[in-house]
Amino acid sequence: MEAGIISYGAYIPRYRIKPEEIGRVWGEDGAARGKGLGVMAKSVPAPDEDVITIAVEAARNALKRVDIDPKDIGAIYTGSESHPYAVKPTSTVVAEAIMASPDLTAADYEFACKAGTAALQNVLGLVESGIIKYGMAIGSDTSQGAPGDPLEYTASAGGAAFLVGKDGVIAEINGMYSYTTDTPDFWRREGQPYPSHGGRFTGEPAYFRHVLTAAKGMMERMGTEAKDYDYVVLHQPNGKFPRRAAKKLGFSPEQLETGLLTPRIGNTYSGAVPLGLSAVLDAAEPGNRILAVSFGSGAGSDAFDITVTDEMKKFRKERAPLVMDMVNDEVFIDYATYVKYRKKIRRKGD
Amino acid sequence: MRDVYVIGAGITKFGELWERSFRDIGIEAGIKAINDAGISGADIDALYIGNMSAGAFINQEHVASLIADYVGLAQTSHIPAIRVEAAGASGAVAFREAFLSIASGMHDVVVVGGAEKMTDIGDEMANAITAMAIDQEWETVFGATYASLHAMMARAHMERYGTSREQLAMVSVINHRHGALNPNAQFQREISVETVLKSGYVAEPLRVFDMCPLSDGAAALVLASEVVAKKHGNAVKIMGIGQSSDTISLHDRKDITTMDASVHAAKRAYEMAGIKPEDVDVAEVYDSSTISEIIAIEDLGFFEKGKGGKAAEDEKIALGGDIPVNTSGGLKARGHPIGATGVAQIVEIVQQLRGEAGKRQVNGAEIGLAHAIGGTGGTAVVSILGVKE
Amino acid sequence: MNMPRFWREIQGRYNLIGSRCGNCGEYFFPKRDICPKCHRKSVGKMETVKFSGRGRIISYSIVHDPHPEYKDMRPYIMAIIELEEGPRLTAQVVDCSPEEVKTGMEVEATFRKLAEDGKEGVIFYGYKFRPLRK
Known part of the structure; x- marks a missing residue:
């Protein structure tokens, strides 16, 4: 397709908490938990950060790398399962904060962890059809894990934004394929502060079935095999699932490594595949081929077959921080600070 | 411009005055100043009140009228009463306005009051009002x-x-x-x-x-023209x-x-x-x-x-x-x-x-x-x- | 702060939109309708500008006793920042510990949550600053 990624930008909050620290509080062997999940730390948003601020920072980082007029952006869609408002969009704030308002369409997406890639599909469609010149798709999350829930070891924060257009495409979309079923593996009811999940049910019938089917379906449609790709980015609820899925699909650890951030920052939910793909684009050379497959509980997977173009040589990557710059900018906090930052304890007056 | 003198001064205790209301302290200071000057209510031509934020501190605006009323000058001599606000300089600006009203020849005897009641609300709210x-x-x-x-x-x-x-x-x-x-x-x-x-x-x-600190308190002065001040031994010139x-x-x-x-x-x-x-x-x-x-x-x-x-x-x-x-x-x-x-x-x-x-x-x-x-x-x-x- | 009052100024607070005097060229933040130097000569000549967001710290304080809406951040750094174009503003400095902050430190604007109008009210967003990423 003609429409492709013309820029991207990421944002990861700098605070981190280690599984050991979480386990210390709940009387669990946090180190062993972390090892089992393949997670060494997870990112924590500062008290003044949320999905909106992360989305804005990511979108601004994307815009720094290209010289376009933000007024030419015709659509902004932000995917998240942690929008600060239940009613009132994240995307309108982003639009205003990047000076794209008011001649554009905006909406928020929600599909558990794949809301960001759903946003990307829709923006690609609008640009490809010629309805809009540029579009911005963002995946941003500050995911919730109830105190004492295993999710607490991984639920983290971060996001990435993709600017889609037809000129100056740095990453071409060769094809998209989605696989969607009604599989209630993980959910959060209206008005509930924390999600619930089906425990081990989130594995085989949910994550693996959808990710593997979508990846295989994409490769079948493109007539490719695992070895045809330089990088693979898979949804990464922990460090373990994507490694196992990559292996089953025939990818090597090297193909997976660059886009696998969860071991360092935890599961950024809607931000996960967008951030993984951003990390790959930070490293990729013209001609590199990438397979990216998201997963959203409930459940579905979006697969993208991507080729990095020669435009990448001219791309002003250095104008915004690289994903690894932000992954490496870590400030570790203790559990008490973490629960305060995440507003898990109520102060007088709250 | 005419010379202006201070012929009376009065002040309340400052602090957390739990038993005293805004009007209590405003009136106490005013009466002390008037007694100090040895004048009577009928001699007063105007009243200026320095107050920053009675509306926020005690939900009461229109405090010049309130003070004029309770010092007994509203119903009898119906003098003009003017509230002046300039944050922490409210009382000082009221003093200057009173000075000008006499220096100009408009008035001969003017009372300047300043009052604030800050402790009826919590410290956080009081600090927020101060920050206004x-x-x-x-x-x-x-x-x-x-x-x-x-x-x-x-x-x-x-x-x-x-x-x-x-x-x-x-x-x-x-x-x-x-x-x-x-x-x-x-x-x-x-x-x-x-x-x-x-x-x-x-x-x-x-x-x-x-x-x-956050405080309650009031102070008042009687200002007068030279002619009036000459009758007082204790006049201080502005x-x-x-x-x-x-x-x-x-x-x-x-x-x-x-x-x-x-x-x-x-x-x-x-x-x-x-x-x-x-x-x-x-x-x-x-x-x-x-x-x-x-x-x-x-x-x-x-x-x-x-x-x-x-x-x-x-x-x-x-x-x-x-x-x-x-x-x-x-x-x-x-x-x-x-x-x-x-x-x-x-x-x-x-x-x-x-x-x-x-x-x-x-x-x-x-x-x-x-x-x-x-x-x-x-x-x-x-x-x-x-x-x- | 109530919502309409905050909303009215979001261009300044989100995007550092200010003014430049078309007569003398001086920059102002927030927007001004009249240049304090040129007075009448500037009327109708004030241009809208977007500031880069880069600047340096003129002075700062570590706030231990904030207004209630800001308590989650305490202790936090409050600073007067001089933008590279000249105007100064007051903002928090984040992603920086009280031990790291210094007068003269180079900073850049970031987008953060400023406060909430209670648990049910709107959320106010705007600029804070962080140490300049080289």
Whole structure:
């Protein structure tokens, strides 16, 4: 397709908490938990950060790398399962904060962890059809894990934004394929502060079935095999699932490594595949081929077959921080600070 | 322009006055001033009230009418009653307006009151109201507090002039020493430098004992034209008044180690009075924070810019020093009911010039100066009074 | 702060939109309708500008006793920042510990949550600053 990624930008909050620290509080062997999940730390948003601020920072980082007029952006869609408002969009704030308002369409997406890639599909469609010149798709999350829930070891924060257009495409979309079923593996009811999940049910019938089917379906449609790709980015609820899925699909650890951030920052939910793909684009050379497959509980997977173009040589990557710059900018906090930052304890007056 | 005199002064106790309402203290101060002047209600031509935020503190606006009513002047003589607001300078601006109304020939006898009742609400709310004197749109909304802006002034002063933390503390120590001699002061006990340095941070580098308290209190003055004043033995002449403005936001000032509004107000007041800073025998300056007093004594010309900290350290501003400052205890120890402060400062100067300041009397004081600030220096008023003809 | 009052100024608070005097060329933040230097000569000549967001710290304080809406952040750094174009503003400095902050430190604007109008009210967003990323 003609429409492709013309820029991207990421944002990861700098605070981190280690599984050991979480386990210390709940009387669990946090180190062993972390090892089992393949997670060494997870990112924590500062008290003044949320999905909106992360989305804005990511979108601004994307815009720094290209010289376009933000007024030419015709659509902004932000995917998240942690929008600060239940009613009132994240995307309108982003639009205003990047000076794209008011001649554009905006909406928020929600599909558990794949809301960001759903946003990307829709923006690609609008640009490809010629309805809009540029579009911005963002995946941003500050995911919730109830105190004492295993999710607490991984639920983290971060996001990435993709600017889609037809000129100056740095990453071409060769094809998209989605696989969607009604599989209630993980959910959060209206008005509930924390999600619930089906425990081990989130594995085989949910994550693996959808990710593997979508990846295989994409490769079948493109007539490719695992070895045809330089990088693979898979949804990464922990460090373990994507490694196992990559292996089953025939990818090597090297193909997976660059886009696998969860071991360092935890599961950024809607931000996960967008951030993984951003990390790959930070490293990729013209001609590199990438397979990216998201997963959203409930459940579905979006697969993208991507080729990095020669435009990448001219791309002003250095104008915004690289994903690894932000992954490496870590400030570790203790559990008490973490629960305060995440507003898990109520102060007088709250 | 006619000469104007202060012929009466009255003040309430300052502090947490749980049993007294806004109107109680306003009236008490007014009656004391009228009794002191030896006039009757029928002699009064107008009433000016300095008040910052009765609407926010006690949900009561229209306080000029309220005070006129309860001092018994609304139903009988129906005098004009005017409320004046300029944050911490409210009382001082009311004093200047009253001065102008007599100097112009419009009135002969005018009462100036200042009152604030700040403790009926919690500290957090009271601090939020105090911060309404700074720019709500471009300072407070970003997290600035009144103390944090003073803290930035303090840091700039310390970094540029080498003013020390101990020197700042000395301002508070001296003001508490003075307050201990003032029966109307909110705090009447002496403190040490350690007391200040061991108190908790409010906004680094400033601590709890660097900042003035929340207070209730009222003060009042009777101003009169020369003809009326000649009948009174105790008249104190208003030699000069200067008022100036500056940007409401601290950040818009190129130099935050000085308050240009103070410098300009002082220049106008000195010129009008025909005196120099060294002629001043006693001064009440605006010490909403310790740094605020150091900046003030420099801006007023008592000490060279940058030497204010040393002057505090050397106790040049204490009773017995070169220029005793805040003999009342200042905002720090006497207390700071915001709208009352500007009037209370003049009450102290009047008492000093009349030789009625008791244990805190500056012997032979003939010229006194009062300096009030609104916000972080968006308004400044400098008034000079004297008994030397 | 109530919602309409905050909303009215979001261009300044989100994007550092200010003014430049078409007569003398001086920059102002927030927007001004009249240049304090040129007075009448500037009327109708004030241009809208977007500031880069880079600047340096003029002075700062570590706030320990904030207004209630800001308590989650305490102790936090409050600073006067001079933008590279000249105007100064007051803002928090984040991603920086009280031990790291210094007068003269180079900073850049970031987008953060400023406060909430209670648990049910709107959320106010705007600029804070962080140490400049080299």
